[in-house]
Amino acid sequence: MWFFRAPHIVYGEDALSYLASIQGERAFIVTDANLVKLGVVDRVTEPLTEAGLAVDVFSEVEPDPSIETVTRASAQARAFHADWVIGLGGGSAMDTAKMVRVLADRTDLQAIDVNPIEPINLSGRVKLCTIPTTSGTGAEASWPSIVTDHSENRKLILGHTDSLADVAIVDPSIPAGMPAWLTADTGMDALVHAIEIYAGPWHNDFVDGMVLQAIKLIFEYLPRAYRDGSDMEAREKMHIAATMAGVGINNSNVGLAHALAHSLGGVFHPPHGRATSTFLPYTLQFITREAPERYADIARWLDLPGDTPAERATALIAAYKQLQRQVNHPVDVRGLKVPEDKFYVNLDHIVEAAEADGTMFNNPRIPDTQEVRRLFEYAYAGHDVDF
Amino acid sequence: MPRFPSQEWAVAFKDALNTSKNYAEAARNWEGDFYFVVTDIPGQGDPVTMYADLWHGQCRDAYIVDELDAHRPAFTMTAKLPTWRKVIEKKLDPIQGLLTRQLKLEGSMTTIMKNVKAATELVNSLSTIDTQFPA
Numbered sequence A: 001m002w003f004f005r006a007p008h009i010v011y012g013e014d015a016l017s018y019l020a021s022i023q024g025e026r027a028f029i030v031t032d033a034n035l036v037k038l039g040v041v042d043r044v045t046e047p048l049t050e051a052g053l054a055v056d057v058f059s060e061v062e063p064d065p066s067i068e069t070v071t072r073a074s075a076q077a078r079a080f081h082a083d084w085v086i087g088l089g090g091g092s093a094m095d096t097a098k099m100v101r102v103l104a105d106r107t108d109l110q111a112i113d114v115n116p117i118e119p120i121n122l123s124g125r126v127k128l129c130t131i132p133t134t135s136g137t138g139a140e141a142s143w144p145s146i147v148t149d150h151s152e153n154r155k156l157i158l159g160h161t162d163s164l165a166d167v168a169i170v171d172p173s174i175p176a177g178m179p180a181w182l183t184a185d186t187g188m189d190a191l192v193h194a195i196e197i198y199a200g201p202w203h204n205d206f207v208d209g210m211v212l213q214a215i216k217l218i219f220e221y222l223p224r225a226y227r228d229g230s231d232m233e234a235r236e237k238m239h240i241a242a243t244m245a246g247v248g249i250n251n252s253n254v255g256l257a258h259a260l261a262h263s264l265g266g267v268f269h270p271p272h273g274r275a276t277s278t279f280l281p282y283t284l285q286f287i288t289r290e291a292p293e294r295y296a297d298i299a300r301w302l303d304l305p306g307d308t309p310a311e312r313a314t315a316l317i318a319a320y321k322q323l324q325r326q327v328n329h330p331v332d333v334r335g336l337k338v339p340e341d342k343f344y345v346n347l348d349h350i351v352e353a354a355e356a357d358g359t360m361f362n363n364p365r366i367p368d369t370q371e372v373r374r375l376f377e378y379a380y381a382g383h384d385v386d387f
Numbered sequence B: 001m002p003r004f005p006s007q008e009w010a011v012a013f014k015d016a017l018n019t020s021k022n023y024a025e026a027a028r029n030w031e032g033d034f035y036f037v038v039t040d041i042p043g044q045g046d047p048v049t050m051y052a053d054l055w056h057g058q059c060r061d062a063y064i065v066d067e068l069d070a071h072r073p074a075f076t077m078t079a080k081l082p083t084w085r086k087v088i089e090k091k092l093d094p095i096q097g098l099l100t101r102q103l104k105l106e107g108s109m110t111t112i113m114k115n116v117k118a119a120t121e122l123v124n125s126l127s128t129i130d131t132q133f134p135a
């Protein structure tokens, strides 16, 4: 038994105007200060007001949101008696919004109580709309919230499968203003999602089609969106691809590159997508030494050369690295501006956190503790994985 | 070949955990005992409950209990016999089993979510036991 779930997805040009037709009374926008400054929050407030809703804004979501931020935002939403929570931003704002919706509905719970295993029994009183401002996280279409626990310097995967958005608005005009580096970070993250989902043991027929198409779209359109941010066709295709990969996350799981990125991120906080993008070639080299088949499938879908599964998997890694170069992404952890001395001082902790990460096991080959450590060391030094 | 669930199987379970290097390593910080409750056993009215005392990568004891109030374990995991069989035979990913409520777990979820690897290695070692199931 397994499920396939997705929010109601409103996409394409003018998708944002859908907000003018929603039914409700009090909308609580969860976002970050930068999006207020850029006027993006105004673009959302306008149709909500037109629909007759009172609006309150929480704009203090930081990158890698903390438990404290989730708690503060939830308290404000409860006091406002929100019946809609609008998550506007990248993964951080939308992940926070997902938690806020649950906590605005279940006022008896705290953030740390929200886990995917126990029934959450939402009343349905508070609805959730997600509006991604980047094309990458897929958080608009997936249930987990990545929340940082500063007391233990680690990221927790909180949330519940029922905390999925009711509506996701995927309007390409919103991410069109992203600077090139952010287009690269978020777009590469979407690609890592799609590849890890396709290869992971939770993959399933519903999701396979989604993520294969997402992979093809990203290889084709990310270089264009990166080179020319005003290329609206590329922007739209990237925005759709990221949401498709997000639907994949919702019904499957990401894998090893995410486990490594989450644990490194708990200490050094590089941009999430830049970190997952950096780790992927190393994790692929490690996994495909024993289990190349699913990666070879992706390579075949992309028309990459190779006679055996191993050769095709190698061709996929090469194509991935070429894309990394096209979008000027770092190729090792040093390139993530992680100082060498601090990296090694924290390595024990980072290895331990990676092993405890919920995505560590969703891989065709699972590393033991020594192998996790070596993966970090190789990824730091930029060495091809030979174990 | 031990039958599941039985006292003999509980002993095999303890041995399997205590000989698993991966479990010892993954669960080195684990503190928390378990009830594993097996329901829907053919020809048997009552569920069977196995107690396991898990402590820092070791299984200190495992046995079938007759009285549920014999212990107050930190965690209780309950499933029907066919579901346990799927888990032991590695046909059901335990996390997916939990997410679909085929496996029901009571106890501190925060502890579980911070120790996914220990939980996974625990289940992996179940699958190393050559197990006979009631027909």
Ligand SMILES: [Zn+2]
Binding pocket: A137, A189, A190, A193, A258, A272, A273, A276
């Ligand atoms: Zn990601």
